[in-house]
Amino acid sequence: MRVTVADLVAIGPGKVALLEAIRDHGSISAAARSLAMSYRRAWVLLQEINQSMRRPAVLSEHGGENRGGSTLTPDGEAVIRLYRAIESQAAAACSKEISALLKLLA
Incomplete structure (x- = not known):
């Protein structure tokens, strides 16, 4: 979905996976590595997400004693939760059609 x-694709599977990876790894660079994605691509996707939202999904600290890092805001967490709930409900509601579609694929 x-x-x-x-x-602009504000939210999609790749962007949600990036938000989950940032949540799990605590930095954009580590999240990008975990998804086999360049830092630049992750940064562009994150900028698109934040520009699409009323409030940012991710906050980043640069450098300093703790070498910075990134964390999800409550809105970022809500995006993940809502997206995964919609995805799950859609899969359940369309299971017969998804099964028929999968039979057409190689």
């Missing part, structure tokens, strides 16, 4: 705002 993808949610668009104007011409």
Whole structure:
């Protein structure tokens, strides 16, 4: 599932996976590595997410004694929770159609 705002995919499976990886790893660079994604790509996706939202999904601290890091905001956590709930409900509601579609795929 993808949610668009104007011409931008605001939230989709890759962006939700990135938010989950940032939550799990505590930094954009570690999240990117865990997803076999370049830091630049992760940064661009994160900028798109934050620009699409009323409040940022991720807050980052730069450098310093603890070498910075990134954390999800409550809105970022809500995006993950809501997206996964919608995904689960859609899969359950469409299980017959998904099964028929899978039979057409190699």
